[in-house]
Amino acid sequence: MIQGDQIPFYELLTADELDLIGRKSNVVSYNKRDVIFKQDTRTSHIMIVKSGLIKVYKEGRNMKNIILRIEKPGNYLGLMSIFGKDIHQYSSAAIEPSEIIFIDIDAFHEILMGNGAYAIKLIESISNQGLFVFDKLMGQTLKQLPGRIAEMILYFSEVVYESESFVFPLTRRELAEIAGTTKESLIRTLTEFKHDKIIDLDGSKVEIRSLKIIKTLNDLG
Amino acid sequence: MIQGDQIPFYELLTADELDLIGRKSNVVSYNKRDVIFKQDTRTSHIMIVKSGLIKVYKEGRNMKNIILRIEKPGNYLGLMSIFGKDIHQYSSAAIEPSEIIFIDIDAFHEILMGNGAYAIKLIESISNQGLFVFDKLMGQTLKQLPGRIAEMILYFSEVVYESESFVFPLTRRELAEIAGTTKESLIRTLTEFKHDKIIDLDGSKVEIRSLKIIKTLNDLG
DNA sequence: CTTTTAGGATGATATATATCATCATTGGCA
DNA sequence: TGCCAATGATGATATATATCATCCTAAAAG
Numbered sequence: 001m002i003q004g005d006q007i008p009f010y011e012l013l014t015a016d017e018l019d020l021i022g023r024k025s026n027v028v029s030y031n032k033r034d035v036i037f038k039q040d041t042r043t044s045h046i047m048i049v050k051s052g053l054i055k056v057y058k059e060g061r062n063m064k065n066i067i068l069r070i071e072k073p074g075n076y077l078g079l080m081s082i083f084g085k086d087i088h089q090y091s092s093a094a095i096e097p098s099e100i101i102f103i104d105i106d107a108f109h110e111i112l113m114g115n116g117a118y119a120i121k122l123i124e125s126i127s128n129q130g131l132f133v134f135d136k137l138m139g140q141t142l143k144q145l146p147g148r149i150a151e152m153i154l155y156f157s158e159v160v161y162e163s164e165s166f167v168f169p170l171t172r173r174e175l176a177e178i179a180g181t182t183k184e185s186l187i188r189t190l191t192e193f194k195h196d197k198i199i200d201l202d203g204s205k206v207e208i209r210s211l212k213i214i215k216t217l218n219d220l221g
Numbered sequence: 222m223i224q225g226d227q228i229p230f231y232e233l234l235t236a237d238e239l240d241l242i243g244r245k246s247n248v249v250s251y252n253k254r255d256v257i258f259k260q261d262t263r264t265s266h267i268m269i270v271k272s273g274l275i276k277v278y279k280e281g282r283n284m285k286n287i288i289l290r291i292e293k294p295g296n297y298l299g300l301m302s303i304f305g306k307d308i309h310q311y312s313s314a315a316i317e318p319s320e321i322i323f324i325d326i327d328a329f330h331e332i333l334m335g336n337g338a339y340a341i342k343l344i345e346s347i348s349n350q351g352l353f354v355f356d357k358l359m360g361q362t363l364k365q366l367p368g369r370i371a372e373m374i375l376y377f378s379e380v381v382y383e384s385e386s387f388v389f390p391l392t393r394r395e396l397a398e399i400a401g402t403t404k405e406s407l408i409r410t411l412t413e414f415k416h417d418k419i420i421d422l423d424g425s426k427v428e429i430r431s432l433k434i435i436k437t438l439n440d441l442g
Numbered sequence: 443c444t445t446t447t448a449g450g451a452t453g454a455t456a457t458a459t460a461t462c463a464t465c466a467t468t469g470g471c472a
Numbered sequence: 473t474g475c476c477a478a479t480g481a482t483g484a485t486a487t488a489t490a491t492c493a494t495c496c497t498a499a500a501a502g
Contacts, residue, residue, distance in 0.1 A: 058355060060363045061441070069353065080355075081342075081352075084348030120304075120333055123344055130351035134279060134289065134301075136312060137358045141401040144279045144488070166375035172450065180362040182283030185489055187451060203450095219288060220282070383471070406459060408481060413490065424480095 002027065002101055006050055008074060014021065017111050017118075024104035030094040037078060037090040044182040045102040047077035052098020053160075053169060058090045067170075067177045068133065070095070072159050079126055095169050140180045143221035148179040148187045150217035153199065157208055165207040223248065223322055227271055227294060229363075230342040238332050245325035258299060260312045262272045266323040268298040273319020274381070274390060278398065279311045288391075288398045289354065291316070291381050300347055316390050317393040361401045364442035369400040371438035372418065378429060386428040 002025055004018040006009045013021075027050060033128060036047070054071040056151040057077075068090060068128060071077055081088045105208050112119045139151050152175060157164055175183065176186040193199045198214060208214060223246055225239040226229045228375060234242075250270060251257060257268070260280050275292040277299075292298055298321065298337045301310045335341045360372050371395060378385055384385060389396060397407040419435060421428040 052435045058359050060359060066359060066362050068358075080348040080351045082348075083344045084352045085237060109341070112341055116337060118336035118339055119340035119344065120330070120339055123304045123333075123340065123347060126344060126347050127301040127303075130301045130354060130459090131305045133358060136281050137289075137354060137361060138281060139286050140286060140361050141405050142285055144286060173448095176418060182490060183450085184452085184491080188489095192450080195354050214271060215330050256483095308500085403460060404480080405461080405482085409459095414479080 019108050024107035026102055028042050028100050030098045032096055034094045036092045037088050039088050042090050043082040043173045048101040049073050049075050050099040050101050052094055053096045054092050055095050056092045062142045065177050107191055145189055146183045146217050146221040149212045168204040229346040233339045241328050245328035246322055251319045251323050253317055257313045258309050260309055262309050264303040264307050264309055267329045269322040270294050270296050271322050273315055274317045275313050276316050277313045287416055303336045366398050366410055368394050368442035371435045373400045389425040
């Protein structure tokens with residue numbers, strides 16, 4: 001069942017609007033590795049992450065992907081494609097068991113038409129997603145490998161898990177797809193960080209030992 | 222003076238709303254190379270390009286910038302920063318004599334609050350800007366130099382000038398900042414393209430001689 | 443239960459492109 | 473008018489990181 005408070009910025013919605021969403025939506029469960037939507041397919045619903053963790057990625061030719069972001073519960077999924085084109089411009093898949101709320105697109109439009117404050121919140125949200133990719137583009141273009149790996153570690157630490165110790169939820173190959181490199185180069189850099197006592201690394205378990213150095217690497221490339 | 226039809230999607234605005242914008246806005250002229258707003262300053266107005274050509278760029282340390290997009294008349298400027306943070310996340314400068322319409326941010330908010338259809342258009346517009354950067358990120362990450370230079374040439378040909386012959390409005394250094402490389406590498410690749418009869422190049426004058434090869438380079442990286 | 447496959451790790455090698463250096467040309471601007 | 477700084481062009485060299493190869497382990501598949 002859908003609770004009102006699972007909808008982002010629900011406090012800006014009236015009881016009627018929340019009720020409309022309740023009637024025009026449903027929840028779908030996914031297992032680890034299940035694809036939620038695939039690049040180049042038509043958009044059909046507004047999606048919200050209810051639980052779990054989702055990777056959003058773009059698929060390139062020759063099997064090379066790049067992971068754009070990791071979505072946590074309480075965030076919209078695929079908004080830019082839905083409003084920008086009506087073909088998904090990227091794919092998404094569950095990286096742990098997850099639930100997604102699907103909302104009818106017409107009902108959502110109806111709400112936006114009548115609720116300017118909510119529309120503005122959505123504009124803010126999409127703008128921030130855009131700015132996030134700007135930063136990622138800067139990182140890719142100007143930083144070299146250690147800086148980009150530091151950026152990836154900080155992303156998990158500050159954004160995804162909000163902790164200095166966590167477990168990578170992805171394979172080395174996928175981590176490389178976040179940092180824009182190959183799995184070999186990622187592994188090498190990670191073991192270097194380990195030898196230099198910047199992080200503790202045991203399999204996928206990570207503990208940041210010098211946040212300062214990580215941040216410096218991230219800042220100075 | 223501001224004409225209603227200089228406002229993007231003005232057809233969705235009422236006479237009253239256009240009048241409000243007219244009263245709450247003014248036009249500023251810029252010379253070539255003038256900075257319009259600078260990264261890390263506070264956002265203050267909604268901006269629309271009335272005439273000219275604007276580069277939008279992010280400034281990195283050690284004097285390395287990357288140019289995100291070229292804005293033409295009839296487009297908003299800096300929207301993502303205005304709605305996302307309230308500090309500009311990138312800079313913009315005129316690359317030819319230009320005029321910018323500045324609209325009071327509160328008046329604009331007021332319109333958005335009451336005009337859902339317009340808000341949705343804005344959401345669509347910002348979404349497309351976001352998707353554009355996604356694509357750029359893909360290009361930067363997965364393509365090598367010739368592919369990125371081809372991408373840059375296609376950008377001018379298809380988006381900025383809508384013609385297969387045009388004049389680069391930027392220096393080689395700036396062109397390199399679009400393609401995410403150094404000016405030397407850009408120059409080399411451009412002269413290669415010239416020798417391979419893919420383009421004619423005379424100073425900044427460009428004529429695409431084989432659109433097919435350019436597109437193949439762009440697609441296959 | 444064995445075989446295959448995917449992930450992780452590490453070394454050797456190749457290569458694309460950045461960096462450094464030089465020189466010619468142009469265009470502000472003093 | 474003449475000078476200095478910016479731009480464009482090209483060659484030589486350095487280097488970061490991709491690519492290729494191999495090995496080990498664990499999990500999936502037959």
